[in-house]
Amino acid sequence: MAEQPVIQTRQLTKSYGRHRGIEDVTFDVTRGEVFGFLGPNGAGKTTTIRLLMDLIRPTAGAAWIFGLDVRAQGLEVRRRVGYLPGELRLYEGMRSEDLLRYLGHLRGGVGWAEVKRLADRLGADLDRRIGELSSGNKQKVGLIQALMHRPDLLILDEPTAGLDPLIQHEIHALLSEAVADGRSVFLSSHILPEVEALCHRVGIIREGRLVAVEEIDALKARALRRLEIQFATAVPPAAFANLAGVQDVSTQDSVVRCTVVGSLDAVIKAAARFEVVNVVSHEPGLEEIFLAYYGGTDAP
Amino acid sequence: MLRNTFLKTLRDRRRSLLWWALGLVGLVAITVGFWPAIEESGQELNRLVEDLPPALQSLAGGDLDLTSPAGYLNGRVFAFLAPILFLVFGIAFGSRTVAGEEQAGTLELVLARPVPRWRIVAEKFAALAVATGFLGAVLWASLALGAAPVGLDIGSSALAAATLMVVLLGLVFGALALFIGSLTGKRGLALGLTTTVAVAMYLLDLYASISEAVEPFRGLSPFYYYDAAVPLRNGVDPLHAAFLVVVTVFLAGFSLVAFERRDVGV
Numbered sequence: 001m002a003e004q005p006v007i008q009t010r011q012l013t014k015s016y017g018r019h020r021g022i023e024d025v026t027f028d029v030t031r032g033e034v035f036g037f038l039g040p041n042g043a044g045k046t047t048t049i050r051l052l053m054d055l056i057r058p059t060a061g062a063a064w065i066f067g068l069d070v071r072a073q074g075l076e077v078r079r080r081v082g083y084l085p086g087e088l089r090l091y092e093g094m095r096s097e098d099l100l101r102y103l104g105h106l107r108g109g110v111g112w113a114e115v116k117r118l119a120d121r122l123g124a125d126l127d128r129r130i131g132e133l134s135s136g137n138k139q140k141v142g143l144i145q146a147l148m149h150r151p152d153l154l155i156l157d158e159p160t161a162g163l164d165p166l167i168q169h170e171i172h173a174l175l176s177e178a179v180a181d182g183r184s185v186f187l188s189s190h191i192l193p194e195v196e197a198l199c200h201r202v203g204i205i206r207e208g209r210l211v212a213v214e215e216i217d218a219l220k221a222r223a224l225r226r227l228e229i230q231f232a233t234a235v236p237p238a239a240f241a242n243l244a245g246v247q248d249v250s251t252q253d254s255v256v257r258c259t260v261v262g263s264l265d266a267v268i269k270a271a272a273r274f275e276v277v278n279v280v281s282h283e284p285g286l287e288e289i290f291l292a293y294y295g296g297t298d299a300p
Numbered sequence: 301m302l303r304n305t306f307l308k309t310l311r312d313r314r315r316s317l318l319w320w321a322l323g324l325v326g327l328v329a330i331t332v333g334f335w336p337a338i339e340e341s342g343q344e345l346n347r348l349v350e351d352l353p354p355a356l357q358s359l360a361g362g363d364l365d366l367t368s369p370a371g372y373l374n375g376r377v378f379a380f381l382a383p384i385l386f387l388v389f390g391i392a393f394g395s396r397t398v399a400g401e402e403q404a405g406t407l408e409l410v411l412a413r414p415v416p417r418w419r420i421v422a423e424k425f426a427a428l429a430v431a432t433g434f435l436g437a438v439l440w441a442s443l444a445l446g447a448a449p450v451g452l453d454i455g456s457s458a459l460a461a462a463t464l465m466v467v468l469l470g471l472v473f474g475a476l477a478l479f480i481g482s483l484t485g486k487r488g489l490a491l492g493l494t495t496t497v498a499v500a501m502y503l504l505d506l507y508a509s510i511s512e513a514v515e516p517f518r519g520l521s522p523f524y525y526y527d528a529a530v531p532l533r534n535g536v537d538p539l540h541a542a543f544l545v546v547v548t549v550f551l552a553g554f555s556l557v558a559f560e561r562r563d564v565g566v
C-alpha cells in the first residue's frame with residue numbers, strides 16, 4: 001500500500017472577494033521529501049501555505065496533513081507542524097528567549113535543550129530584545145520557533161527572502177540537517193537556485209494555478225537555456241538552423257546566440273565544426289523555467 | 301508570566317497598568333484633598349447647581365447633595381471621570397488585544413500553535429476582565445484609604461459598590477471592542493465604532509433623563525444600568541449589575557465564535 005502523503009491538497013481554491021487567490025491547486029508531498037513551491041510574486045504561495053495552516057479557509061477544495069483534515073483536525077496538525085510565516089512579525093518588546101518560552105508553552109512546553117542547540121547552531125543571541133534585532137536575526141528566531149519542537153513537517157514561506165548569502169547558507173544547512181533527520185519540508189520560494197539546492201521536487205505556481213509538479217532534474221531538463229557561442233570567424237547562419245531543441249537563433253558576425261531546450265548536444269556538435277573561441281551558457285533562471293512552461297505555446 | 305496567553309497579555313500591559321493605576325491614585329488624591337474646602341463652602345455650591353438646567357444637573361451628578369460625601373464623590377469621580385477612564389481603558393484594551401495583534405501580524409505565530417482560536421480570545425477577554433478589575437481595586441483602595449483622614453465619611457462597601465459598577469461599565473464596552481475586533485480584525489474600526497456607540501449610549505441616557513419622548517428607550521443604554529448615584533447611597537442594584545454582566549458575557553461569547561469562523565490576517 002502506498003504510504004500516506006504528508007501533505008495532500010485537492011482542488012484547493014481561495015478567492016479573496018473578487019480577487020483571485022489560488023484555483024484548483026492539487027498536489028501531494030511525500031514523507032521525507034523537500035518540496036519546493038516556486039512562483040513569482042502574487043502567484044499564490046502564501047495563500048496556499050496559510051490555507052494549510054488553517055489561518056484562512058478555502059473557498060472550495062480541501063487539504064490534509066498527515067491524513068488529517070486541516071480544517072476539522074487543525075489542532076492535531078499544528079501539533080506536528082513547524083511554521084515560518086512569509087512576513088514574520090514578532091512581539092518587538094519581548095526578548096527572544098521570552099517569546100520562545102511563550103510559544104513553547106503554547107505547545108504544552110518544549111525541551112529547552114533543543115532551543116539552545118538551535119540558537120547555538122544559528123548563532124542567535126536570545127537575550128536581546130526582538131525590536132533591536134536585524135532582520136536576519138529575527139529570521140533566526142523565526143526558524144527556532146518553527147524547529148524547536150522537532151516537528152515532523154516544516155512549512156516555510158520564503159525562509160531566506162531578503163537575507164544575505166551567508167545567512168541563507170546557514171539556513172540551508174540547518175534545513176538539510178532537518179531532512180537528514182527524517183523530517184519533511186514544504187517551502188516556498190521565488191529563487192530557483194535555492195529550490196535547486198534544497199528540493200527534491202518542485203511545484204510551479206503562477207497566477208494562482210499549479211502549472212507543473214516535477215522532479216528538480218526533469219525541471220532543469222525542460223528549461224530553456226540561453227547560449228552564446230563566439231567563433232574565430234563568421235559562421236553561416238544555416239549551420240545552426242533546424243537543430244533539435246534549438247530556437248531563436250541569431251547570428252551576428254562571429255557570434256551565435258540561441259535558446260536551447262534540454263540537451264545541448266545538437267548545438268555543441270554543430271558548433272564543433274568551426275573554431276570556437278568561447279561559450280557562455282546562462283543557467284536557467286525562474287524566467288527561463290516559466291518560459292519553458294508557457295513559452296508562446298498557449299499564449300493568446 | 302509566559303505560561304499562557306492570559307498571563308502573556310497581562311504581562312504586555314504591565315507598564316501601562318502601572319501608569320493607569322498611578323493616574324487613578326492621583327485623581328483620588330486631588331478629589332479627597334479638596335473635600336475639606338468643599339465641605340465648608342457647601343451651601344453656595346448647592347444653590348449654584350440648583351440653578352442649572354436639568355441636563356447640566358445630571359452631568360454634575362444628578363439629584364444628590366453635592367456637599368454630602370456621597371454626592372461629592374459621585375460628582376467628582378463616579379458620575380463622569382471614572383466612567384470615562386474605565387471606558388477608555390476597556391476600549392483600548394479590547395480593540396488592541398485581538399484585532400491590534402492580528403493587524404500587527406504577531407498573532408500569526410500564536411495561531412500556528414495547537415491552541416484553539418476560541419481559547420486565545422477567551423484568555424484575552426479574561427486578561428481584560430482582570431486588568432479592569434485590578435484598576436477598580438486600585439480606585440476602591442485609594443478612595444477607602446484617602447477618605448477617612450480628611451473626614452470624607454463614606455462606607456467602604458458603598459465605595460465598593462460604586463467601583464464595581466464602574467468596572468462592569470468599562471467591561472461592557474471593552475467586550476464590545478473585543479467583539480468588533482474579533483469579528484473584523486480591524487483595530488481602528490473596533491476603537492472608533494465602540495467609542496461612537498459609547499457616546500451615543502451616554503447621550504441616550506442623558507436625554508432620557510430630561511425628555512419624555514426618549515424616556516422609553518432608556519433601558520437600552522448601559523449608562524442607565526450604571527446609574528452612578530445609586531450605588532454610593534444604596535449599594536449595588538443586583539438587577540442593574542446583572543444586566544451589565546450578561547451583556548458583557550454575551551459580547552465575549554460572540555467574540556469567540558466570530559474569531560473562530562473567519563480568515564485571519566487578510
Ligand SMILES: Nc1ncnc2c1ncn2[C@@H]1O[C@H](COP(=O)(O)OP(=O)(O)OP(=O)(O)O)[C@@H](O)[C@H]1O
Nearest residue numbers: 016019020021040041042043044045046047048566
Ligand atoms: N488579503 C488579500 N486580499 C485580497 N487579495 C489578496 C489577499 N492576499 C493575497 N491576495 C491576492 O492573492 C494572490 C496571491 O497572493 P499570495 O500572497 O498568495 O502570493 P505569493 O505567491 O505569496 O506572492 P509573494 O511572492 O509576493 O509572497 C495575489 O494576486 C494577491 O493579490
Ligand SMILES: [Mg+2]
Nearest residue numbers: 045046047086
Ligand atoms: Mg508570499
